[in-house]
Amino acid sequence: MPSLRMFGRDWKVAVDDLAVYAGVAGLWHVVWVIVEIVFLARATAESDQPCIDSEIHLFTWYMSVDIVCFLLYALLLFYTLRGSILDVGARKPAIYILYGISAIYTFLLVINIAASVLKNQFVAPCQDAHRERLALAIFICHWIFWGVWALAALLAFDPFATTSVEQRYAARLWLLKCCSAGASEARPGAAEHIGEICDRAYSTQDEKMESSTPMSQIGALMTLVFTGVDMTTTDYATALILVRNAQRMDREDALAAGVGKPEVAPIPLDMLEDAAHYLPHALSIYGWASNVLNKQDIAAWGCGASCVAPCTGKDVHVGDNMLFSSKNMTIQGVKVMTKSNPETDLLYMSWDNEIQGLLPYYICIDRPRREVIISVRGSLSAADWMTDLLVLPVEVDANFLGCDPSSMVAPEDVKIETTASRRRLISAHKGMLGCAKTIAADLRRHKVLDAVLKSDQHAREALKHDIYKQDCSDHQLVVVGHSLGAGVAALLALHLRSVYPGTRCWAYAPPGGLMSPELSAAMRDYCTSVVCGRDLVPRLSLSNMEILARQMIECSARCKQPKVRVILHPGKKWKRDDLFKPEAEMSADARKTLEAYMRNSGSSHCAGGKVIEARDFLTPGKLLYYEANDSDIADALVFTPQFVDNKEFAKNGMLISTFAVDMHMPWMYQMAVDKALDDAHRGLPSTRVEVAKLEGTCYAPEAAAQTTQQAETDIEAAGGRPS
Structure with missing residues (x-):
């Protein structure tokens, strides 16, 4: 660097x-x-x-x-x-x-x-x-x-004489997506022009925002987060290793000081059962990946030609290569993981995958529970990753909500429209809201829900298949998803409740920067977010990205060791004195970079831009958190389910660890919900490891009483304690 x-x-x-x-x-x-x-x-x-x-x-x-x-x-x-x-x-x-x-x-x-x-x-x-x-x-x-x-x-080699930091981020995304990142003029000294970058990338003029490509928007976002600090790929890797060691050292210091966590109230057994029941639906839509990850026979073609036509909406014959290589394995995954019969229960399946557009999803009947389930797939392609990173806030309009957005804003949250501030909008993640709107339009176009939930005769005649003649008018609609699919599922459920009032949602590992606090609070009665251990994605919001960026720059400035020694020993548990120097001993170059970053960081350059809305984004609904103990061995992990406050969870930053990415994987969520449910059935209390509150953990000491009280309220709302 x-x-x-x-x-x-x-x-x-x-x-x-x-x-x-x-x-x-x-x-x-x-x-x-x-x-x-x-x-x-x-x-x-x-x-x-x-x-x-x-x-x-x-x-x-x-x-x-x-x-x-x-x-x-x-x-x-x-x-x-x-x-x-x-x-x-x-x-x-x-x-x-x-x-x-x-x-x-x-x-x-x-x-x-x-x-x-x-x-x-x-x-x-x-x-x-x-x-x-x-x-x-x-x-x-x-x-x-x-x-x-x-x-x-x-x-x-860089063929351009000078390339802005924004362009470098966009170029890396271009390499990932293998498509053009769009024209963006070169300029020297990007660190001195952060205000211009923010103004261009996050202008309140809609036509200006829509004119840039997704890669350019993401490049501008990363420039905003790191405020023009020029970092190479290995700089990021080294800084993350440093942050992980700093967080570990802080936890160890707090443990030595005897700081602990408050007691947690037990979660109702029926809620744990629901979490375990809907998770296979959220994971089975991954298709071939779900078969491989669950060690199923990927060569088993469990769906015949009789279910292919309704599932795809086309007359696709079994011998089609695409059907055998991916589509049929997706259907097989649904069959094996959810124990459903595709010939009678799988109503519709879409494989389309676009940036900020359609995601693969399916509609299935859950007969034992008398429910119709919509499952939306999470990230599995480069297009999905681009959608994940389109965090620019977009206003959620009344047509999508089915009600007046202003009814969700408390009077004290409304701001007077001036040049310095603007009114608080009900907004959501741009990429995921685009996907939710596209799937909603696809549902209206195919009319599958109208046919089975409303017994709409015109819809049944248009679909022309006996599977849609089933009467499910007494069934409840449930929308589920994992990761990107969880975020889209929550926004889709928000829309579908205006048409199907009993709609509920289970969002597994939803992104942290998904929606306005007002929307999140409005969904508490019917949406449950499930987060496992140190999972990085539910903590991945714009505000937490800014916190992490600051931690990365600060740790890099105080680092004693050369980059190569740190990056060649990623798992080494360094001692504080061996890895970090006191602030007074920082070199002049390190101090200059840190001071420049601190001077440019924060909201001062973009206080009037749309991006400020995303800093307050939360996970949807109420948050069921499966806290994991401190073990680095998967089989030794113990999970403690508990309700936590979304805002407290969001403000504490990201935990960097070897499990930060692994915890997001489908099999880890399956392990967490299964272990916690098994402990609950056996009447065993989950083992706790007393870990102190630090920036990056779940509870703040000053918020402990409030969090416990909130958990009690949530349990009463969910049906009380188990006897």
Whole structure:
């Protein structure tokens, strides 16, 4: 950090990214110096042959190049290991060393070309077979040296003279999606123009926002979060490792101080059973992934031609390749995981997948519970990831809500429209709201719900299949989903309640930055969010991203160790004194970067932009949290279900750990709900590990009493305590 700048270009790597490359390249050149010494020794012993002199001269040049390269790479390694991530000044001499390496490799290209031209003149007449093979190996390997160096330079090269930080984020997303990120003018010194970036990316003019592509919007968002700090990929990885160690150290310090958590009230057994019942529906829509993750036979085709037509809405025959490779496995996943019969229970299934558009989903009858279930798939494609990152707040209009949005806003939350502030909008995550609206339109178009829930004769005649003649008018509608699907399911349930008043929702691992607090509170009676342990996604809101960015910059500024030592030991439990230095000992470069970040961070640059709405976003409805103990072994995890307050959960930041991503996986949620339900059935209290409140955990000491009281209220609303 920052990106390397050579030949008037900002490259895609930083100087301290080159430590491993310098070490490997230097060692490689040393090996070939030894080989060339052996070769020249044998050649000198045969100096009476006519072509030996030219051969010795050529390979002497090769050996000289290797010796110089070794010395330069040794110096480069020395300087890349100097200082921590933000100590840029300690590594400045490395730039001049890289210029020297570029010059020597240019000279190597000349030698390689000369050797290619003269090879036949000195190899054929006077070499024995062994030395000829050795000479050929030296010759080929030096071409490889040059080719590897040229390839590395090409991969790190930025063709533009100056590229803004915003453009770099958009370019990385372009590589992920393999499509254009849209035109965005280059500008130098992005850190000095954060206000301009925010104004352009989050303008209140709708036409201006809609004119930019998803990648450009996400790039602008990441620039806002990191306020123009130029970080490479390895900088992010190292900073996250540092934050994880800092959080672990804080937890250990708090444990040593004896700080604990309040007691939690038990969760009603029927609620735990509901959580375990609806989860397979939320996971089965993943299709082939759900079969693999649950170790099912992916070659078992459990659905015949009789169910294919209603499921797809088309006359698709069983021999269709797509049906066998993915669609039929999705149907098989639904059959195995939910114990339903696709021929009579699976009403409709869509496989369409678009950015901010249709997601795969299905409609299924749950006969034992007399319910119709809509399951929306979570993230499984690049298009889904783009949708996840489109966090720009969008107002939820009255047509989608089925009521006046202002009725959900408390009077004290309404702001007077001025140039400095604007009224509080009922808004939601742009990408997921777009998906919810598209699925709602798809439901209206196919009229499957009208046919089975309202016994609409016109809808049944239009669908032309006996499966839709079933009378489910006494069934309740339930919408479920996991991850991205959970966010879309919650917004979809919000819309469907205006048509089907009894609609309920179970959202597993919903994104933290989903909707306005007013919407979340309005859904408490019919929507339950389920969060497992240290799952990163439910904590992933714009405000928490800003908190995490600040922690990353602060930890990087106080880091003692070089980047390569941190990133090569990701699981090491560092001691505080070995990893972090006191604030007073920070280098001038680190202090300058930190002060610039703190000066530009926060809402000062975007106080009037739409993005400020997203800082308050929450998970939907009431929050059922399966707290995990501190074990790093999956089988040793113990889960304690409890109600927590959405706002308290949202304000405490993200937990960075080895389980932060694993906890989001479907099998971890299956493990959590199954273990907690099994403990409840056996009458066993879940084991607690007393962990202190820190930024990043679930409870704040000052909010403990309020949280416990809220949990009691939630239990009474859910039907009281079990006897």
